[in-house]
Amino acid sequence: MPFQHSRSPRFQFSSDRSFLVTLGNEISERCHQDVLRLSRLSLDHPHRGILNIHPAYASVLVTFDPMIVSPTDLERYIRPLMENAGAVALPEPRTVEIPVCYGGEFGLDLEDVASHNKLSAEDVVDLHSSASYPVYFLGFSPGFPYLGGMPKQISMPRLTTPRTKVPAGSVAIGGEQTGIYPVSTPGGWRVIGRTPLNLFDRDRVPPTLLEMGDRVKFVPITQSMFAELCHT
Numbered sequence: 001m002p003f004q005h006s007r008s009p010r011f012q013f014s015s016d017r018s019f020l021v022t023l024g025n026e027i028s029e030r031c032h033q034d035v036l037r038l039s040r041l042s043l044d045h046p047h048r049g050i051l052n053i054h055p056a057y058a059s060v061l062v063t064f065d066p067m068i069v070s071p072t073d074l075e076r077y078i079r080p081l082m083e084n085a086g087a088v089a090l091p092e093p094r095t096v097e098i099p100v101c102y103g104g105e106f107g108l109d110l111e112d113v114a115s116h117n118k119l120s121a122e123d124v125v126d127l128h129s130s131a132s133y134p135v136y137f138l139g140f141s142p143g144f145p146y147l148g149g150m151p152k153q154i155s156m157p158r159l160t161t162p163r164t165k166v167p168a169g170s171v172a173i174g175g176e177q178t179g180i181y182p183v184s185t186p187g188g189w190r191v192i193g194r195t196p197l198n199l200f201d202r203d204r205v206p207p208t209l210l211e212m213g214d215r216v217k218f219v220p221i222t223q224s225m226f227a228e229l230c231h232t
Helices: 029-044 071-083 110-116 121-130 223-230
Strands: 010-015 018-022 050-055 059-064 095-102 133-138 145-147 163-166 170-174 177-180 185-187 190-194 215-220
Touching: 010 071, 018 071, 029 050, 029 059, 029 071, 029 133, 059 071, 095 121, 095 170, 095 223, 110 121, 110 190, 121 190, 121 215, 145 177
Parallel strands: 095 215
Antiparallel strands: 010 018, 018 059, 050 059, 095 190, 133 145, 133 215, 163 185, 170 177, 170 190
16 A cells, blocks of 8 residues: 555655655645655665665655665665555654743743734743644754644744854744754744753663654743753
């Protein structure tokens, strides 16, 4: 059984050692399900020539060793896997609650987001914490979750000039998306709060708190709760 939601997959060689499988042209949970299926099939049926897979919103980039497998042979290997992708059973998504202290020193852009959307800061917090966000994939920095499902009422363009340092744990909005900075990095998203949770720890197994396919629920907390959780 082939993929149930996407159009016919498109194959494209991106370089002499990378192969892109495009499963759709939109950011949607339907395409996300097919990305999950192909990623799982690639891991469950490993090929010794495949070095890594890189899932995205509606595609999977496969990097391979050209000394072990040719591009043509790799395509011949992947296409039969995809014929059975629709029958792959995906587990019930895990819901991870992320406590967030909104506004103040932790959310420098909260008031700007509210003003831009003609809302109060409390409205932005209520809307942001009311949704259930699918983790489409991780990228940008180790453990950074690209989340879907943010209410459009609180969308806002990125900063014209990115900040040189966004603290780890910052919860931010960029356009119609929201995400969490796992480590301190430069960034241009609008910071509305911060979580005390550590999203990336190289000594933890797995090192990332979130995984592709999870769902995130943001839970508002006070500054005192934030401080308490930082010491637990």
